[in-house]
Amino acid sequence: xxxxxxxxxxxxxxxxxxxxxxxxxxxxxxxxxxxxxxxxxxxxxxxxxxxxxxxxxxxxxxxxxxxxxxxxxxxxxxxxxxxxxxxxxxxxxxxxxxxxxxxxxxxxxxxxxxxxxxxxxxxxxxxxxxxxxxxxxxxxxxxxxxxxxxxxxxxxxxxxxxxxxxxxxxxxxxxxxxxxxxxxxxxxxxxxxxxxxxxxxxxxxxxxxxxxxxxxxxxxxxxxxxxxxxxxxxxxxxxxxxxxxxxxxxxxxxxxxxxxxxxx
Amino acid sequence: xxxxxxxxxxxxxxxxxxxxxxxxxxxxxxxxxxxxxxxxxxxxxxxxxxxxxxxxxxxxxxxxxxxxxxxxxxxxxxxxxxxxxxxxxxxxxxxxxxxxxxxxxxxxxxxxxxxxxxxxxxxxxxxxxxxxxxxxxxxxxxxxxxxxxxxxxxxxxxxxxxxxxxxxxxxxxxxxxxxxxxxxxxxxxxxxxxxxxxxxxxxxxxxxxxxxxxxxxxxxxxxxxxxxxxxxxxxxxxxxxxxxxxxxxxxxxxxxxxxxxxxxxxxxxxxxxxxxxxxxxxxxxxxxxxxxxxx
Numbered sequence: 001x002x003x004x005x006x007x008x009x010x011x012x013x014x015x016x017x018x019x020x021x022x023x024x025x026x027x028x029x030x031x032x033x034x035x036x037x038x039x040x041x042x043x044x045x046x047x048x049x050x051x052x053x054x055x056x057x058x059x060x061x062x063x064x065x066x067x068x069x070x071x072x073x074x075x076x077x078x079x080x081x082x083x084x085x086x087x088x089x090x091x092x093x094x095x096x097x098x099x100x101x102x103x104x105x106x107x108x109x110x111x112x113x114x115x116x117x118x119x120x121x122x123x124x125x126x127x128x129x130x131x132x133x134x135x136x137x138x139x140x141x142x143x144x145x146x147x148x149x150x151x152x153x154x155x156x157x158x159x160x161x162x163x164x165x166x167x168x169x170x171x172x173x174x175x176x177x178x179x180x181x182x183x184x185x186x187x188x189x190x191x192x193x194x195x196x197x198x199x200x201x202x203x204x205x206x207x208x209x210x211x212x213x214x215x216x217x218x219x220x221x222x223x224x225x226x227x228x229x230x231x232x233x234x235x236x237x238x239x240x241x242x243x244x245x246x247x248x249x250x251x252x253x254x255x256x257x258x259x260x261x262x263x264x
Numbered sequence: 265x266x267x268x269x270x271x272x273x274x275x276x277x278x279x280x281x282x283x284x285x286x287x288x289x290x291x292x293x294x295x296x297x298x299x300x301x302x303x304x305x306x307x308x309x310x311x312x313x314x315x316x317x318x319x320x321x322x323x324x325x326x327x328x329x330x331x332x333x334x335x336x337x338x339x340x341x342x343x344x345x346x347x348x349x350x351x352x353x354x355x356x357x358x359x360x361x362x363x364x365x366x367x368x369x370x371x372x373x374x375x376x377x378x379x380x381x382x383x384x385x386x387x388x389x390x391x392x393x394x395x396x397x398x399x400x401x402x403x404x405x406x407x408x409x410x411x412x413x414x415x416x417x418x419x420x421x422x423x424x425x426x427x428x429x430x431x432x433x434x435x436x437x438x439x440x441x442x443x444x445x446x447x448x449x450x451x452x453x454x455x456x457x458x459x460x461x462x463x464x465x466x467x468x469x470x471x472x473x474x475x476x477x478x479x480x481x482x483x484x485x486x487x488x489x490x491x492x493x494x495x496x497x498x499x500x501x502x503x504x505x506x507x508x509x510x511x512x513x514x515x516x517x518x519x520x521x522x523x524x525x526x527x528x529x530x531x532x533x534x535x536x537x538x539x540x541x542x543x544x545x546x547x548x549x550x551x552x553x554x555x556x557x558x559x
Contacts (some may be wrong), residue, residue, distance in 0.1 A: 059355075059442055095442040097435045099553065107428055108435035109446035119428075160447050212296030 086163030098142025280413030281512020289462030306486025312466020313473030413436020497549030
């Protein structure tokens with residue numbers, strides 16, 4: 001199993017003061033699907049931006065560690081250069097180009113491809129994964145529904161022909177049936193196109209269904225990692241991230257909060 | 265005052281307004297891509313006219329080469345200003361960047377006439393002096409040609425935004441971070457818009473310079489262009505097209521009625537009144553982009 005992406009002991013500080021992640025190491029294998037789980041402010045998004053190179057506009061800086069993509073250190077590359085290597089991030093909150101049509105959104109994201117033929121093929125591929133976008137190809141993207149915008153954001157990322165697709169909270173603000181649909185498509189993209197996927201999610205239940213491996217981040221540190229099955233079976237993860245399955249009898253609830261064992 | 269006189273004023277006004285639109289186009293292009301109001305646009309127009317004059321008169325280059333050559337030169341000057349002066353300012357507050365463009369305007373106003381001499385220069389584009397007569401109206405031939413050229417260039421730039429590169433520029437104007445995330449080189453897109461602004465300013469400056477002569481006062485086109493851009497909505501090309509014609513008509517009709525009572529000079533007040541009234545009553549201009557809000 002070759003390694004696609006490796007983070008080695010990364011530390012990131014914003015404004016040179018606030019340390020958002022404090023020594024994160026993780027790997028994504030070629031064609032693998034990996035999830036980063038954790039609560040708000042744990043450092044999940046910062047980790048993704050470290051990889052995609054989008055820390056700079058937010059005055060973030062990698063102060064320590066190595067980022068290796070296919071064995072190459074990419075720390076010095078700008079965000080557009082990393083996209084050309086095959087790293088793309090779907091931003092949190094979708095961020096589609098609202099005044100452009102979905103078709104134009106896709107074309108704008110294909111600025112690195114010279115050939116029109118190629119752009120047309122890629123668009124066809126995106127519309128095959130998300131048939132709904134094809135139907136609404138001529139409406140302004142700003143007026144699409146939340147689910148359609150999320151599909152467009154993912155489709156836009158696919159236009160860059162990534163080797164590693166990173167998604168930041170794709171389930172945010174979506175109805176459960178849409179979450180299922182979108183996660184199903186992410187899984188299909190992962191399997192059918194052999195594309196590496198790094199998924200950041202608060203919805204751990206949905207995420208653990210489609211990944212092979214997951215990391216749990218708290219306060220800027222990886223506190224647990226393992227296969228999706230291992231994490232699903234872990235009582236702490238069940239309690240704090242999967243909604244404490246099995247605890248339905250509220251009369252039996254004990255009056256202490258369960259301590260996270262990894263903090264002891 | 266008879267209707268034909270009014271009509272004649274209006275037609276000439278529309279044609280002048282189209283030239284204003286051309287200069288304002290540059291302000292809109294830069295505002296769309298980077299959210300900065302470029303206050304150096306007037307000086308760019310003046311510089312373009314000076315370069316065309318220098319090529320024609322000093323270097324003796326034939327007209328059909330001199331004009332395209334000065335437009336190309338202004339493309340690189342515009343893009344160069346972005347590269348040298350504005351790119352290091354990324355991350356600074358917007359007001360600092362706008363002040364920087366104002367500083368450039370003042371610098372160029374002094375520097376360019378200092379290099380080429382401040383006496384009014386004649387820029388002859390070979391347009392005949394005799395007016396075109398349509399029925400009872402006299403239309404200034406220079407205005408007619410310039411207006412036509414300006415209209416053509418504005419329509420061309422509207423078509424440009426439908427192309428692939430144009431789509432990328434519109435994406436940048438929508439969301440810079442998202443553009444970055446899908447591999448668009450935002451800096452290069454902004455540089456391109458500055459280059460195109462330089463071309464738009466220069467073509468406006470050359471046309472206007474052929475009418476009134478080339479000297480530093482060409483940079484006063486900044487005020488007209490700002491009025492047009494604000495009235496049109498700062499980020500709408502169609503908006504500046506309409507607003508340019510509106511300002512042109514107002515500027516030729518209002519003085520014709522008002523000047524006899526106030527002793528002349530009301531023409532120069534019109535543009536500033538347009539800016540004031542637009543900002544007070546319709547801050548987004550006539551065709552400014554609405555923010556999309558889904559309910």
